[in-house]
Amino acid sequence: MNEPSGRGSKPPTHKLIAEVAGVHPSTVSRILRRAPGPRRADFAETEERVREVAKRLGYRPDLTAASLRTRRSMVLGVLLPKLHDVVLATILSGIDTAAFGLGYQTIVTNTLGAPERRRERVEMLLSRRVDGLVIGDPTLDEKIYEELSRSRTLHVLVNHRAEGHVSVTGNDVLGGRLVGEHLLQAGHREIGIIAGPRYPTALDRVRGCVEVYERAGIAVGRAQIVHTDFDPQGGRRAAQELLTLPRRPTAIFAVNDSAAIGAMGALRDNGLVVGRDMALVGYNDIAIAQDLPIPLSSVHTPLREMGETAARALIDMLEGRTSGSVALQPRLVVRDSSSSVAPVTAPVTAPRTRGEPGANDGWAAAPLK
Amino acid sequence: MNEPSGRGSKPPTHKLIAEVAGVHPSTVSRILRRAPGPRRADFAETEERVREVAKRLGYRPDLTAASLRTRRSMVLGVLLPKLHDVVLATILSGIDTAAFGLGYQTIVTNTLGAPERRRERVEMLLSRRVDGLVIGDPTLDEKIYEELSRSRTLHVLVNHRAEGHVSVTGNDVLGGRLVGEHLLQAGHREIGIIAGPRYPTALDRVRGCVEVYERAGIAVGRAQIVHTDFDPQGGRRAAQELLTLPRRPTAIFAVNDSAAIGAMGALRDNGLVVGRDMALVGYNDIAIAQDLPIPLSSVHTPLREMGETAARALIDMLEGRTSGSVALQPRLVVRDSSSSVAPVTAPVTAPRTRGEPGANDGWAAAPLK
DNA sequence: CATGTAGCTACAATCGACTGCATGTACGCT
DNA sequence: AGCGTACATGCAGTCGATTGTAGCTACATG
Numbered sequence: 001m002n003e004p005s006g007r008g009s010k011p012p013t014h015k016l017i018a019e020v021a022g023v024h025p026s027t028v029s030r031i032l033r034r035a036p037g038p039r040r041a042d043f044a045e046t047e048e049r050v051r052e053v054a055k056r057l058g059y060r061p062d063l064t065a066a067s068l069r070t071r072r073s074m075v076l077g078v079l080l081p082k083l084h085d086v087v088l089a090t091i092l093s094g095i096d097t098a099a100f101g102l103g104y105q106t107i108v109t110n111t112l113g114a115p116e117r118r119r120e121r122v123e124m125l126l127s128r129r130v131d132g133l134v135i136g137d138p139t140l141d142e143k144i145y146e147e148l149s150r151s152r153t154l155h156v157l158v159n160h161r162a163e164g165h166v167s168v169t170g171n172d173v174l175g176g177r178l179v180g181e182h183l184l185q186a187g188h189r190e191i192g193i194i195a196g197p198r199y200p201t202a203l204d205r206v207r208g209c210v211e212v213y214e215r216a217g218i219a220v221g222r223a224q225i226v227h228t229d230f231d232p233q234g235g236r237r238a239a240q241e242l243l244t245l246p247r248r249p250t251a252i253f254a255v256n257d258s259a260a261i262g263a264m265g266a267l268r269d270n271g272l273v274v275g276r277d278m279a280l281v282g283y284n285d286i287a288i289a290q291d292l293p294i295p296l297s298s299v300h301t302p303l304r305e306m307g308e309t310a311a312r313a314l315i316d317m318l319e320g321r322t323s324g325s326v327a328l329q330p331r332l333v334v335r336d337s338s339s340s341v342a343p344v345t346a347p348v349t350a351p352r353t354r355g356e357p358g359a360n361d362g363w364a365a366a367p368l369k
Numbered sequence: 370m371n372e373p374s375g376r377g378s379k380p381p382t383h384k385l386i387a388e389v390a391g392v393h394p395s396t397v398s399r400i401l402r403r404a405p406g407p408r409r410a411d412f413a414e415t416e417e418r419v420r421e422v423a424k425r426l427g428y429r430p431d432l433t434a435a436s437l438r439t440r441r442s443m444v445l446g447v448l449l450p451k452l453h454d455v456v457l458a459t460i461l462s463g464i465d466t467a468a469f470g471l472g473y474q475t476i477v478t479n480t481l482g483a484p485e486r487r488r489e490r491v492e493m494l495l496s497r498r499v500d501g502l503v504i505g506d507p508t509l510d511e512k513i514y515e516e517l518s519r520s521r522t523l524h525v526l527v528n529h530r531a532e533g534h535v536s537v538t539g540n541d542v543l544g545g546r547l548v549g550e551h552l553l554q555a556g557h558r559e560i561g562i563i564a565g566p567r568y569p570t571a572l573d574r575v576r577g578c579v580e581v582y583e584r585a586g587i588a589v590g591r592a593q594i595v596h597t598d599f600d601p602q603g604g605r606r607a608a609q610e611l612l613t614l615p616r617r618p619t620a621i622f623a624v625n626d627s628a629a630i631g632a633m634g635a636l637r638d639n640g641l642v643v644g645r646d647m648a649l650v651g652y653n654d655i656a657i658a659q660d661l662p663i664p665l666s667s668v669h670t671p672l673r674e675m676g677e678t679a680a681r682a683l684i685d686m687l688e689g690r691t692s693g694s695v696a697l698q699p700r701l702v703v704r705d706s707s708s709s710v711a712p713v714t715a716p717v718t719a720p721r722t723r724g725e726p727g728a729n730d731g732w733a734a735a736p737l738k
Numbered sequence: 739c740a741t742g743t744a745g746c747t748a749c750a751a752t753c754g755a756c757t758g759c760a761t762g763t764a765c766g767c768t
Numbered sequence: 769a770g771c772g773t774a775c776a777t778g779c780a781g782t783c784g785a786t787t788g789t790a791g792c793t794a795c796a797t798g
Binding site: 382383384394395397398399402430431432433434435436437438439 | 753754755756757
């Protein structure tokens, strides 16, 4: 009955369908391209016949050929510094979901490594004629952005922000502030911060936390803020360093969960029990945070949603709609690592941040709709 | 000097370069397509001029157009059940690296969810004319494979195996055996296994471990093997269940690290200290295993390499070379979670597995070169 | 019955790169 | 010097889908 791979096993094209159905290829194109709907009675039969033939022949559109003509590939390029990181992988998952839902697909690429290699990757994406880029790598150099504007390729930053670019991030200042308020309220006056790399988003988290302390009249010294990589080893080293401070902190805020987990290891090696001898709070609330032997307090940021929002923002721009930067709301999740015991347990009213509500420097506080 | 986006801002094509350089478009194609190398002296000048013009105009090849003509897209499709899982994300990273190194790019897609949605995703990939597929999803139905063979799309399985398909996995039976030998040697006679879903690779790990015990004359009962999901919640539930056994195990083997981490939580909730009151071994050796407060013993499988090998195997097939299934060597990494204390610490010679070397059912034991 | 029009189809051109074929040239070998 | 070969080039056509334009048909209206 069916003859899916008909005669010479070549995949069917508009031309073939047209021959079989007795119409012109362009007619096939128009029919297959639009949604099936009510037609004039005398032409409905043609439409039905064409669709039937296409189905019988097992027709599958060739997006490559269509792209050539329409000059739209319906593909988004995604640049991430590494793929094996839960945070980035979760964001990617969100991008993929939203993009697919809107008819786009994504080509992801790992930009880890030498800047030279990064350029090469971007070049490849542009050769592929991606319609736009979602960029999650905070280390791209300026030349790449010049290249993008020269080739009129739109882009959106995700989990990273920069002047003059549309970005989708968490509200990191607020996230840091939530941590600061939590620790301060629990009576911790000496804190240490594992600050991660000097990227805007990481710095924002630090700033939010420090602000809370300074407004409460407690200075946070330079030595209390240690910059490292976003990984367990970095967290481990940073924690070691914080433990050697003259006035040892009673609480540590790691601006990334992986670093926090590394810190846990270092603390344990020093005979300290997290949650009893030292409060610890992470950032991002990755899946295992709640399942660690000592569950980790962390700032939950909607990573999937961040990816989805970024993809939608980019597609909005591609389709001529306007789109602005978004900062998604974080939420502090308190667990055993920072709640069991503390120097002072008397619940104090958290010092409300004064002045500009949210103080988010012109970033939209609500997600795109 | 430069006029990167020349006149009407349209991106340069072979035709334009040809006009400017005073040659025929096909000449431009030939020159730009082959590697710059030694040419006949009298034509070297033409080549140089064409390259210079291309560079000056900021020419960037249009892979979309090339694909249409050559019928090769130089794109691999990758199907993974979820992207936000470290194990899969690491494999993806390996695929991406190897593919890019060989001139291919990848379109990844998240096949999580309803089978219907999976079909749709695969359809999209095929419409995109991907040259081949790397499949890391053990839950695809048979129809999809039929569809692939009908459209002559080659594929390779990764981290999953099935009769009649080329696959790249770890040697899971061996991995399980390593765990069994380790635990037996440490004197554990009652074990519990958190077995994950009933996929071939997971079952292999269980089988390897059980085999060792049975050869030592110790039966492993059905109740000692609990199937769950590959996530912390699953591990938590499974551990709970194992703790209620009449003869409580002194050691637990979780065939996945995430599940092992969940188990850690459950053990702690029951007042047990991992490594002292209960040995625990995971599988895959994800990055944080070594940085957990109590470092987790785990079977290290070269996940990046697995991805790289799968990509290379597929590309070998695409380019007409033959390629067979590969099982990569696992390696047991013993850490505190299973080494601190144990019922019997006397080191016993591990029972060597007899018979066929590796007993790997016809799977190549050495990685592709 | 003439005219207008909505709705459709056919035709041909286009998108950018690549390839088969025919032709032409230079080089190496004997 | 003569011949054969290797290589460079131009030409025209191809890949599959889309689109602007012209022309046609059925139906409605006056």
